[in-house]
Amino acid sequence: MTDPIQPPAQIVVDRVTHMYRPPRGKPVLALDDISLTVQNREFVALLGPSGCGKSTLLYLIGGFLPIEKGAIISDGQKVTGPGPDRGIVFQHFALFPWKTVKHNVLYGMERQSLPKAEREKRAMDFIELVGLHGFEDSYPSQLSGGMRQRCAIARTLAFDPKILLMDEPFGALDAQTRGLMQRELLAIWQRSPMTVLFVTHDVQEAVYLADRVAVMSARPGRIKTIVDTKFDKNDPDIFKNKFFVDKVDEIWNLIREEAIKAQGKRT
Amino acid sequence: MQSMPPNASTGEPLNGLPEKAARLAVNLMRAFARVFSILVLLAAWQWLSQSGTFTPYQLPSFTAVVGRIWDDATTGDLAINAGLTLYRALAGFAICAVLGIAIGMAMSRSVIANWFFDPIISVGFPMPKIAFLPVIILWLGVYDTAKITMIVFDGIFPVIAATVIGIQGVEKELIWSARNMGASKYEVLRHVVLPAASPQIITGLQVALPLSLIVTVVAEMLMGGYGLGGAMMQAAHFANSTSVFAGIVEIAVIGYVLIKAMALVRRRLLVWHPEANAPATA
Amino acid sequence: MIASLRSNFVRYLPLLILAAAWEIAARFELVSTTALPPLSDVVRSWVELLLDGDLVRNSAASLFRIAAGLGLSVIIGTIIGIGMAWWKPVNILIAPIVEVLYPVPKSALIPVTVIWLGYGDGSKILLIFLGCMVPVTIGAFNGARASEQVLVWSARSMGAGKLRVLWDVVAPGALPELLNGIRTAVALSFILLVSAELIAAQKGFGFLIGSLGAGGSYSAMYAVVLTVAFLGFAADRAYLMIAKRTLAWREAA
Numbered sequence: 001m002t003d004p005i006q007p008p009a010q011i012v013v014d015r016v017t018h019m020y021r022p023p024r025g026k027p028v029l030a031l032d033d034i035s036l037t038v039q040n041r042e043f044v045a046l047l048g049p050s051g052c053g054k055s056t057l058l059y060l061i062g063g064f065l066p067i068e069k070g071a072i073i074s075d076g077q078k079v080t081g082p083g084p085d086r087g088i089v090f091q092h093f094a095l096f097p098w099k100t101v102k103h104n105v106l107y108g109m110e111r112q113s114l115p116k117a118e119r120e121k122r123a124m125d126f127i128e129l130v131g132l133h134g135f136e137d138s139y140p141s142q143l144s145g146g147m148r149q150r151c152a153i154a155r156t157l158a159f160d161p162k163i164l165l166m167d168e169p170f171g172a173l174d175a176q177t178r179g180l181m182q183r184e185l186l187a188i189w190q191r192s193p194m195t196v197l198f199v200t201h202d203v204q205e206a207v208y209l210a211d212r213v214a215v216m217s218a219r220p221g222r223i224k225t226i227v228d229t230k231f232d233k234n235d236p237d238i239f240k241n242k243f244f245v246d247k248v249d250e251i252w253n254l255i256r257e258e259a260i261k262a263q264g265k266r267t
Numbered sequence: 268m269q270s271m272p273p274n275a276s277t278g279e280p281l282n283g284l285p286e287k288a289a290r291l292a293v294n295l296m297r298a299f300a301r302v303f304s305i306l307v308l309l310a311a312w313q314w315l316s317q318s319g320t321f322t323p324y325q326l327p328s329f330t331a332v333v334g335r336i337w338d339d340a341t342t343g344d345l346a347i348n349a350g351l352t353l354y355r356a357l358a359g360f361a362i363c364a365v366l367g368i369a370i371g372m373a374m375s376r377s378v379i380a381n382w383f384f385d386p387i388i389s390v391g392f393p394m395p396k397i398a399f400l401p402v403i404i405l406w407l408g409v410y411d412t413a414k415i416t417m418i419v420f421d422g423i424f425p426v427i428a429a430t431v432i433g434i435q436g437v438e439k440e441l442i443w444s445a446r447n448m449g450a451s452k453y454e455v456l457r458h459v460v461l462p463a464a465s466p467q468i469i470t471g472l473q474v475a476l477p478l479s480l481i482v483t484v485v486a487e488m489l490m491g492g493y494g495l496g497g498a499m500m501q502a503a504h505f506a507n508s509t510s511v512f513a514g515i516v517e518i519a520v521i522g523y524v525l526i527k528a529m530a531l532v533r534r535r536l537l538v539w540h541p542e543a544n545a546p547a548t549a
Numbered sequence: 550m551i552a553s554l555r556s557n558f559v560r561y562l563p564l565l566i567l568a569a570a571w572e573i574a575a576r577f578e579l580v581s582t583t584a585l586p587p588l589s590d591v592v593r594s595w596v597e598l599l600l601d602g603d604l605v606r607n608s609a610a611s612l613f614r615i616a617a618g619l620g621l622s623v624i625i626g627t628i629i630g631i632g633m634a635w636w637k638p639v640n641i642l643i644a645p646i647v648e649v650l651y652p653v654p655k656s657a658l659i660p661v662t663v664i665w666l667g668y669g670d671g672s673k674i675l676l677i678f679l680g681c682m683v684p685v686t687i688g689a690f691n692g693a694r695a696s697e698q699v700l701v702w703s704a705r706s707m708g709a710g711k712l713r714v715l716w717d718v719v720a721p722g723a724l725p726e727l728l729n730g731i732r733t734a735v736a737l738s739f740i741l742l743v744s745a746e747l748i749a750a751q752k753g754f755g756f757l758i759g760s761l762g763a764g765g766s767y768s769a770m771y772a773v774v775l776t777v778a779f780l781g782f783a784a785d786r787a788y789l790m791i792a793k794r795t796l797a798w799r800e801a802a
Contacts (some may be wrong), residue, residue: 094440108448393785395739398777480654503660526652
């Protein structure tokens with residue numbers, strides 16, 4: 001089944017429909033017949049207004065929510081639950097506050113058959129990679145938001161997932177930190193590309209980071225279009241780059257009506 | 268209570284001194300005031316007892332009470348009574364902790380356990396359980412089993428309630444990220460849910476501890492036998508008010524030590540928590 | 550309406566099951582009926598106690614003691630707590646005393662209050678007052694201490710005097726914490742009252758429970774125990790309702 005020229009797709013979302021069931025009130029159609037394919041070592045952004053179900057889709061791929069209709073294949077395997085082949089980074093970091101930076105990073109590796117010394121070395125390497133050297137014995141409460149997210153990224157990369165799922169990872173950071181983190185994430189990814197699915201509502205962030213941007217519509221969540229945004233991201237003047245500006249504009253136009261529609265429906 | 272009042276933290280320099288020196292001066296003053304107000308209290312006690320306003324029965328002098336405590340200590344009475352009181356309070360408290368956390372965990376994990384225990388907790392928590400003391404005597408007599416049962420009956424409710432609330436408040440993302448890293452259900456409970464709920468659980472224990480002490484003393488007073496509460500009742504029967512006051516001081520010291528120790532345990536266990544140095548007066 | 554009735558029924562069903570288990574265990578003498586008289590007998594005794602006035606008389610005595618002791622401790626505890634937060638010298642002098650008094654198991658004071666004020670109302674009121682003042686003071690102190698500096702500044706900038714700020718900004722800001730402290734005090738007041746009355750009293754719930762137990766009227770004793778338990782529970786619920794109304798501004802924000 002594997003095509004020797006075309007590498008196999010890493011994530012296949014096949015006609016997935018999901019109902020959100022609030023504790024009180026009627027169930028809401030959160031995702032309506034979603035299909036999406038992410039290639040090996042491809043960086044795809046899921047972009048949409050809040051409430052469009054983009055995070056829900058990510059949680060379904062992560063295996064945290066039950067798949068009721070449709071199927072999700074990850075690395076050739078049907079998704080039935082969470083697993084370390086799909087690492088996830090959450091918006092609010094989800095670090096264990098009672099563990100130091102180092103022990104947070106070690107936690108995922110403790111379940112793998114690596115010798116202890118090697119785990120320690122690997123942990124330090126990834127702490128170094130995300131620029132947290134010197135903070136390995138700090139508790140998360142002693143770190144800034146940006147540093148916490150660096151730690152969360154190191155923790156996820158350390159257990160070597162094939163796929164990286166990121167749920168608005170920079171959404172809780174201030175603008176300057178966010179810009180910095182975007183550049184660093186891109187650098188890490190360019191050095192050792194892996195399959196990334198990145199949820200965001202920030203158009204510039206999506207265009208800057210991703211090879212392709214899947215634009216979603218709200219209520220019910222559908223994939224409206226997929227925009228190709230692959231170009232040279234290393235241009236120092238990227239934010240003035242014609243291609244970049246055009247893509248941002250194109251996606252903005254797609255999204256604007258959605259955002260207005262979503263606003264109108266809510267009030 | 269040792270935390271500073273609102274304007275102390277803004278640290279206005281005193282008399283143009285550098286801020287560090289000013290803070291040191293404030294801290295020294297505070298330490299002095301601390302000892303000072305206690306000393307004033309004790310001096311007032313001593314003076315009042317000797318001024319003739321009160322009879323020695325109403326208010327024995329501070330020195331007489333200290334003398335009585337010394338006597339109790341040398342005869343070995345203090346060790347026996349304090350030891351028994353401490354044993355009952357701590358045994359009761361330990362059962363409250365283990366059983367309370369277990370029931371709380373069962374309630375968060377099982378719908379049926381929750382259905383059964385929830386109304387019992389919500390009705391039982393605010394009840395003055397001490398009213399059941401005569402019933403406990405009727406069932407279990409007046410020895411340690413009855414005393415410790417009474418302590419558990421009173422102290423377990425805050426532990427259960429705090430455990431349930433603590434576990435409910437654990438962020439779903441925290442559990443998910445552990446599952447993501449391959450943690451089993453048991454590991455999620457042990458590595459994530461319990462530590463994440465521990466600030467709440469410890470708060471519940473901090474409510475249960477003073478409650479255990481209060482109930483221990485009442486149970487000893489009513490059921491008699493050795494123990495500080497029983498000894499105080501006996502002294503009161505013989506109008507021996509010096510021993511009654513000595514008993515209060517002895518019980519107060521035990522309470523003070525236990526509650527400070529608990530606060531210390533909290534600080535040690537929760538070093539990771541931003542509130543690690545919050546006041547321990549919860 | 551019917552749905553909510555039904556969900557309440559399901560919710561409190563375990564209590565009914567316990568009550569039924571009690572009745573059955575006692576009726577069929579699975580346990581000694583001295584230790585556990587049937588629930589229906591307890592209810593009958595309760596009605597008798599209510600009709601002959603014993604229950605009402607002793608309840609009135611106990612509730613008066615609670616009201617007096619609790620009322621005093623709330624007034625004085627609030628003043629001390631806010632004073633400690635607002636004037637540094639007060640804090641420096643009183644905080645160590647509160648810190649030392651806080652961990653004292655208040656029930657240890659029962660014999661002393663009797664030595665001072667005898668077997669009547671005075672000793673119970675004093676005990677409740679002393680015991681409940683500590684949580685109220687700490688609640689008021691923590692609440693007033695947490696009052697937002699920005700609000701204080703903005704009130705001052707609008708020309709409010711120091712006392713005015715205390716009343717308009719600090720006191721309402723302290724309310725949530727203060728109410729928490731009072732809730733602890735309400736629970737504590739029942740514990741201390743019943744303990745003190747069980748140990749040394751001539752009327753009140755505790756006295757009634759003790760004398761009925763000593764006289765062997767166990768079903769009547771159970772009736773009074775359950776009455777006290779219910780009153781403590783009801784006081785807490787009533788308190789929560791009042792607190793919710795008082796803090797309505799907080800929910801809206």
